[in-house]
Amino acid sequence: MNANLKPRIDVAVAVVFNPAGQVLWGCRPEGKPYAGYWEFPGGKVEPDETVWQALVRELKEELDITATEGGPWFRIEHDYEHANVRLHLYRVWAFEGTPKPLEQQAFMWSSLVGNPGLFPILPATEPLLPKLAQPALMALSNYEAGFDACANRLEQALRRMESRVYVQFREKNLKGEALLRAFEHCNALCQKTGQAMLLNSSTWLHLQGHLEELPCPLHLTEAHLLSGQFKELLCVGASVHNTSSLAVAFERGLDYAVLGAVKETASHPERAAIGWKKFHDMALEARLPVYAIGGLGNADLHEARLHGAHGVAMLSRFRA
Template identity: 40%
Template sequence: MTQRRKVVDVVAAVIVQPDGRFLLARRPDGKPYAGYWEFPGGKVEAGESLLHALARELHEELGIEVKHAYPWLVRHFDYEHASVKLHFFRVVAWTGEPHGKEGQLLAWQTPGSVDVIPLLPANGPILNALELPAILAISNIAEMGEEPFMASFASALEKGLRLIQLREKSLSPLELERVAQRFVALARPYGAKVLINADVRLAEATGADGVHLPSSALMSLEARPQIGLVGASCHSSDELARAVELGLDYVLLGTVLPTRSHPGGPALGWDAFAALIGDYPLPVYALGGMSPTHLETAWSAGAHGIAMLRGAWSGRSGLNPTKATG
């Protein structure tokens, strides 16, 4: 019988500048995987909280004091020397200038343009997640009309919107394809990504960046669609688990708060939302009743960001949604 190895809890810090750059450290000589780049952090000591371990490790390794950190992703990984449970935090405020107190090299990196190698293998999915912006907008042509919506879409792109899902069930297939082409043409100069709701064929035909799966499609699929970004809507732990099994890039989880379209419908609330994603490895967007004012609450609950329908097009946000971490 193969003996299961003890799982070691480890905290890892994604230290993020206001412009989105994040810090990687090179493991010094004398440690396993010496010379590999990783997110700073270390083992959680007995009786120690995760946040205390994070603050201690960053003080010991980098000479900084953590002022504000959000829980983020949790991933398990088996190295040759240890089986680890990695608790990633996004550190957005600190005092002091990070420096390698253990002789390790440091490098500020840009999402999507990492130029240091080799990287610890556990960090690949984290680097991918850092490329996802904090706000996912959902189209609302049905309520606004096509031309008013397209004007709002163009304005949002100017302000920094970089991820949108085209979801318009009232349009005919021909109309939907025409609108999808408009979306892609408008988004492309900004580097914004367009996701098509449910329809892989339409995404491929229009040059969109991926698909977003309804929960029914998520549960019926046997394999991940072979196209760019793939996300899904989830409402339960079973659906969240299925998204992990399929290797999706992100999920939407809701409904978190009451919505205008379903004011009396059931809502998770922030406590239940946080409990569902407490040990979750994929980026999660909070869905349902969201506005830009809810973003920090979502981060505090462990979310990657928020997904908005009406709230994305109100024109009231001064937030820069391009930030992947906040």
């Protein structure tokens, strides 16, 4: 069927978390398209419903649970043979009741991290899993403000951290041996604690003369994203400040974007804060997970998720 002639269907998708951090999967029952495929629960948004209302209704009808708290994640489109489907992903972290298979479907709890052990997974869902499983926290290095202070802060936080974290090595003002020393410390610390290290693309330009090859994935500056640089290297995310840059990040196939500044910051006093409402509006259009940045810390994660953030990125306020 011609894509332009297919109906557009809006679908609410619930990624329901239990206290152990596992997510709820359902297996599509016989009689439905893609019967036997595993998916996140949810269903069609009716004309008189908001996405959240549809999600609450579907969870009650399918599994007899009532979603009580959650927030938007992001939305994507998938072209099936029968329709063009726009998936509105919501994270649900609080619900009442115990799941029951009201439609005689199988269901199970499984981790998002690694292989969930389910097969087959709905075509629109499977490519999303690595993006959804990314850490909720991103710490930015700041060795240039004082090597010992940054080293101690990162060491204490990462050694106490029970969850996964992205550590972005970003040093705007260090050069030469001072930059190499900071990188080697951060890299060794990430390896020792099992955390994923990212390298800021601007910092890489100053570091590449000291290294034989790219040591970890790149995080692109907005300028490098828009100029199309580093396409020959592994780039996983980018910093952005508007919806047009978010669109470029999606088209380039990145795993995430970092959007801000949500609040005013001492590191960028010239940049006006966008606030949570504008962040929310832009994140919903992003089509990929978005980290909030700008005057935020670990304690802001809940607020960020209510406004559509995948997680928070932070400079000086990162703590275990």
